[in-house]
Amino acid sequence: VADGNRAEINDLKKRLIEGLQILTDEGVMTFVGHLSVRVPGTDTFLINPRYAANVADVEDICTVDLNGRRVDGPGPIPGETPIHTGILLRRPDISSVVHCHPRSSVIMGLLSVDVVPFNIVAHTFADGVPTYPESHQVDTMDRGLNLADALGDHFAVFQRGHGIAAVGPSIEGVCLVTIRLEHTCRDQLELMRYTTPQPLTDPDMTRPGAGLANPYRERPYLMQKHHIRPKEEIKAAIRPPVEGSRSRDTHRQQ
Ligand SMILES: [Zn+2]
Numbered sequence: 607v608a609d610g611n612r613a614e615i616n617d618l619k620k621r622l623i624e625g626l627q628i629l630t631d632e633g634v635m636t637f638v639g640h641l642s643v644r645v646p647g648t649d650t651f652l653i654n655p656r657y658a659a660n661v662a663d664v665e666d667i668c669t670v671d672l673n674g675r676r677v678d679g680p681g682p683i684p685g686e687t688p689i690h691t692g693i694l695l696r697r698p699d700i701s702s703v704v705h706c707h708p709r710s711s712v713i714m715g716l717l718s719v720d721v722v723p724f725n726i727v728a729h730t731f732a733d734g735v736p737t738y739p740e741s742h743q744v745d746t747m748d749r750g751l752n753l754a755d756a757l758g759d760h761f762a763v764f765q766r767g768h769g770i771a772a773v774g775p776s777i778e779g780v781c782l783v784t785i786r787l788e789h790t791c792r793d794q795l796e797l798m799r800y801t802t803p804q805p806l807t808d809p810d811m812t813r814p815g816a817g818l819a820n821p822y823r824e825r826p827y828l829m830q831k832h833h834i835r836p837k838e839e840i841k842a843a844i845r846p847p848v849e850g851s852r853s854r855d856t857h858r859q860q
Pocket residue numbers: 638686705706707768769
């Protein structure tokens with residue numbers, strides 16, 4: 607591994623640990639869950655080991671190939687690693703995957719009701735959230751590919767009575783997808799107590815998932831909220847759009 611690659615991999619591992627901490631602190635990832643990211647220019651990805659996600663450190667992160675074989679790191683890798691291999695194989699357009707068992711998302715996945723893009727957070731899922739009908743552990747390559755087929759080109763898939771899998775353009779992006787899905791399900795369940803949720807009809811909305819590639823608001827907020835990094839370091843890394851630009855225009859250019 608060249609030195610440049612090593613620095614890049616160490617940066618990814620550090621961000622992976624931060625992502626796991628944020629998902630845990632947000633109550634989205636419980637004692638079981640994993641987050642992966644591709645190693646650029648290789649057929650491998652990084653993933654946290656098979657124990658409580660918020661306990662892992664940078665040196666515990668494992669490197670796994672797309673056959674699901676651990677090639678670096680102490681292990682053991684999660685039994686559900688095939689979720690990541692299946693999805694990373696089927697979705698060359700994304701680089702990061704989360705699997706976890708968030709409460710409201712699991713409840714929504716059991717209802718015969720679709721996720722409705724009723725507000726700007728839920729709009730992320732305007733293209734729908736499909737359901738994988740099985741609740742078993744996705745612990746074989748075949749099951750991983752079947753789950754990836756159920757996901758299709760969406761941002762997330764419900765695993766009936768079990769959990770969810772989510773995808774994103776980066777570690778930060780997939781963490782936001784996971785958190786937004788849980789908030790969407792929580793709020794839709796609340797809304798359904800009073801009315802039937804209706805989709806937004808504003809034709810000038812941003813495309814679903816706009817802003818995930820440069821999450822200059824949500825991620826700094828979460829990092830500060832959970833004391834993940836010093837404020838100065840967070841501020842130094844923020845890349846806001848130019849003053850006066852409209853969010854919908856900026857996002858179209860990305
Ligand atoms: Zn699971």
